[in-house]
Amino acid sequence: MLTFGCPDRTGIIARISGFLADHGGMIVEAAYHTDPDSGWFFTRQVVRADSLPFDAEGLRERFGEVANELSAESSWQVRDTGERPRAVVLVSKAGHCLYDLLGRVASGELDVDIAAVIGNHDSLADITRAHGIPFHHVPFPAGDPDGKAAAFAKVRELVDAHDPHAIVLARFMQVLPAELCAAWTGRALNIHHSFLPSFIGAKPYHQAHTRGVKLVGATCHYVTADLDAGPIIEQDVIRVDHGDSVQDLVRKGRDIEKVTLARGLRWHLEGRVLVHGNRTMVL
Numbered sequence: 001m002l003t004f005g006c007p008d009r010t011g012i013i014a015r016i017s018g019f020l021a022d023h024g025g026m027i028v029e030a031a032y033h034t035d036p037d038s039g040w041f042f043t044r045q046v047v048r049a050d051s052l053p054f055d056a057e058g059l060r061e062r063f064g065e066v067a068n069e070l071s072a073e074s075s076w077q078v079r080d081t082g083e084r085p086r087a088v089v090l091v092s093k094a095g096h097c098l099y100d101l102l103g104r105v106a107s108g109e110l111d112v113d114i115a116a117v118i119g120n121h122d123s124l125a126d127i128t129r130a131h132g133i134p135f136h137h138v139p140f141p142a143g144d145p146d147g148k149a150a151a152f153a154k155v156r157e158l159v160d161a162h163d164p165h166a167i168v169l170a171r172f173m174q175v176l177p178a179e180l181c182a183a184w185t186g187r188a189l190n191i192h193h194s195f196l197p198s199f200i201g202a203k204p205y206h207q208a209h210t211r212g213v214k215l216v217g218a219t220c221h222y223v224t225a226d227l228d229a230g231p232i233i234e235q236d237v238i239r240v241d242h243g244d245s246v247q248d249l250v251r252k253g254r255d256i257e258k259v260t261l262a263r264g265l266r267w268h269l270e271g272r273v274l275v276h277g278n279r280t281m282v283l
Contacts, residue, residue, distance in 0.1 A: 002044070073276070085165040094254075101265070104262055138158070166187055167184050181223055208249060215239055
């Protein structure tokens, strides 16, 4: 699979397809998008591995010349989709997103190896281990900045040991420090329990209830140092009405959080999400 973005110009598609055809590459899926505002072109190409005379690394080396010729962004990628992706999940106490992901993986619906689950509480240890996945409890001491920094250092050590394709914040109620956001750029995904940018911060369902909203939603986005302002991968909403209590909104909101996170994670793992600045293209 090949993904990249570059300044738009005539002949880009012909150059890519010509390069692949010259090596016998059979394109089985292709998507394109041109952003008129930025003047950039984006593409995702899936090529049959057995149609090429070299592996993914060989394709990466050879396509580098084309990428340079087209002034592609440095984030262009060639990935072997035959390699099953790995994810590490970060959690706190709320388990609905973790339960959902574990169920989707166990049923074969979500093609990913969850290498580990890390929690700043141990509430979800049993369900994690019941699925044969290691659980690591890393407590975060309240009111202790040095202790918190040490906890994040431990989390980073545990995560990086697996070199995951995705780090999933499944209602992990700790704000990642800027250095971790930078280290995990484009790999750390968060599920936010509201339809960003509305009702940000604490107790969004209480805010929504007070305002008498008719829809509540969830946002799956990449994590950046700007809190809850990273590039948005997926959003969805569910209808509510004046008869719903705060508890009803929380219950319905959790349903939409699970679906939105799973969908966003799937698209990320399939290499469908291209990021340019703070915008995403899902191809």
